[in-house]
Amino acid sequence: MPKPFAFKKVSALVLFFSMSMALHAVDKKTSQLIDLEIQRHWDEILKTRRFIHMNPELSNREFETSKLIAAKLMSLGLDVQTEIAKTGVVALLTGDQPGITVGCRADMDALPIQEQTNVLYKSLNPGVMHACGHDIHMSIALGTAMVMSALRDRLGGNIKFIFQPAEEGAPAGEEGGASLMIKEGVLDDPPVRAIFGLHVMPVDVGKIEFSPGAIMASSDHFEITIKGKSSHGARPHEGKDAITLAAQVILGIQTIVSRNLDATDPAVISIGKIEGGIRSNIIADEVRLEGTVRTLSETNRSKIPQLMEDIVKGITFSFGADYAFSYRRGSPPVYNHPQLAKIMIPTLHEVLGEGNVGEINPQMIAEDFSAYCQKIPGFFFFLGAKPPEQKSMAPLHSPLFNPDERSISIGIKVMCYLLFDCLEHQSHIENTS
Numbered sequence: 450m451p452k453p454f455a456f457k458k459v460s461a462l463v464l465f466f467s468m469s470m471a472l473h474a475v476d477k478k479t480s481q482l483i484d485l486e487i488q489r490h491w492d493e494i495l496k497t498r499r500f501i502h503m504n505p506e507l508s509n510r511e512f513e514t515s516k517l518i519a520a521k522l523m524s525l526g527l528d529v530q531t532e533i534a535k536t537g538v539v540a541l542l543t544g545d546q547p548g549i550t551v552g553c554r555a556d557m558d559a560l561p562i563q564e565q566t567n568v569l570y571k572s573l574n575p576g577v578m579h580a581c582g583h584d585i586h587m588s589i590a591l592g593t594a595m596v597m598s599a600l601r602d603r604l605g606g607n608i609k610f611i612f613q614p615a616e617e618g619a620p621a622g623e624e625g626g627a628s629l630m631i632k633e634g635v636l637d638d639p640p641v642r643a644i645f646g647l648h649v650m651p652v653d654v655g656k657i658e659f660s661p662g663a664i665m666a667s668s669d670h671f672e673i674t675i676k677g678k679s680s681h682g683a684r685p686h687e688g689k690d691a692i693t694l695a696a697q698v699i700l701g702i703q704t705i706v707s708r709n710l711d712a713t714d715p716a717v718i719s720i721g722k723i724e725g726g727i728r729s730n731i732i733a734d735e736v737r738l739e740g741t742v743r744t745l746s747e748t749n750r751s752k753i754p755q756l757m758e759d760i761v762k763g764i765t766f767s768f769g770a771d772y773a774f775s776y777r778r779g780s781p782p783v784y785n786h787p788q789l790a791k792i793m794i795p796t797l798h799e800v801l802g803e804g805n806v807g808e809i810n811p812q813m814i815a816e817d818f819s820a821y822c823q824k825i826p827g828f829f830f831f832l833g834a835k836p837p838e839q840k841s842m843a844p845l846h847s848p849l850f851n852p853d854e855r856s857i858s859i860g861i862k863v864m865c866y867l868l869f870d871c872l873e874h875q876s877h878i879e880n881t882s
């Protein structure tokens with residue numbers, strides 16, 4: 450059996466949840482109040498979402514977004530901290546009754562993409578677009594803060610709203626994202642005992658998808674340089690052809706997943722960039738390859754780099770050529786804490802109806818929410834953002850990506866329920882460390 454990703458601190462943090470999974474904090478009255486508060490704030494939420502969409506900012510450069518979010522949170526009377534991990538904003542909502550603190554995280558950055566949609570609130574920032582839906586995520590977290598602030602008299606515990614920069618990756622040479630937020634203490638003081646996050650997806654609005662256990666993959670990056678020897682294209686025997694070697698290396702690497710790994714434990718190795726050669730009649734002395742490795746288990750993640758290097762080494766050696774190999778670990782897989790997931794499933798069923806909550810296979814995309822999940826129990830789900838009347842929608846990171854805004858109110862409602870129910874179960878969360 451593939452070894453699942455080990456929790457670090459989480460292993461010491463044992464969750465004892467009630468045997469009764471029907472324990473819900475959201476009674477009929479609270480449910481009505483949630484709907485009412487969403488309605489009451491809807492115009493502002495929508496206006497804010499569109500403003501953020503029109504003014505997207507790149508990773509670690511979310512300056513104006515950060516100011517706007519902080520101002521909105523302050524106006525709710527929350528305890529707000531800014532400039533966490535450069536442009537991050539953290540706000541603490543203290544419930545009227547004491548209790549533990551749970552986190553609600555949204556990412557803030559946009560992508561270097563020129564928007565091609567025809568929406569009225571199209572990006573005004575040339576070459577930058579909220580094409581991954583982080584504007585929707587922020588609106589949901591902000592809307593949740595609005596609703597929960599109005600209902601704080603019903604809240605037994607605290608909620609930390611975490612607005613995180615640079616989910617898409619910090620610019621070269623900079624730190625950023627979830628790991629920097631954690632480094633700067635976002636999960637401490639008061640300690641966050643469980644964390645929730647979501648991502649919009651091209652599935653019907655009103656539907657949610659999740660997976661207990663791994664839901665998204667790890668994402669690592671590698672670079673290979675094949676070092677041959679140049680010669681005349683008509684006299685290849687006098688050189689060492691880096692292009693022929695690169696071709697063999699590429700095919701060799703593609704046998705790792707199919708021949709070396711357990712077929713029941715998914716992994717992907719993709720080479721997305723190849724560069725080399727000077728001219729049609731010159732044997733290339735150097736070829737550079739770059740790619741990504743995605744895994745769901747530590748077993749595969751730790752095996753793959755050595756398997757790759759053995760192949761590169763063996764092939765280049767057989768030709769008397771040389772190589773350089775570098776492998777950089779990125780985010781680990783996003784791992785939904787099984788017990789937390791177990792307790793939250795009835796909540797999801799309650800909000801949206803069982804038929805609208807789908808359990809899916811893990812996806813090989815990545816998210817740096819995983820950094821939080823390595824420290825504390827986390828729950829991450831996919832929120833439908835495709836208009837149901839449409840057959841399909843442009844995917845994430847497309848210049849045509851246009852999520853349905855109805856997903857915002859659904860996201861807020863789901864998030865409120867999850868937070869309320871998680872706090873309701875707090876007496877069963879016990880730190881045994």
Ligand SMILES: [Zn+2]
Binds near residue numbers: 581
């Ligand atoms: Zn993205």
Ligand SMILES: [Zn+2]
Binds near residue numbers: 581582583616
């Ligand atoms: Zn994203």
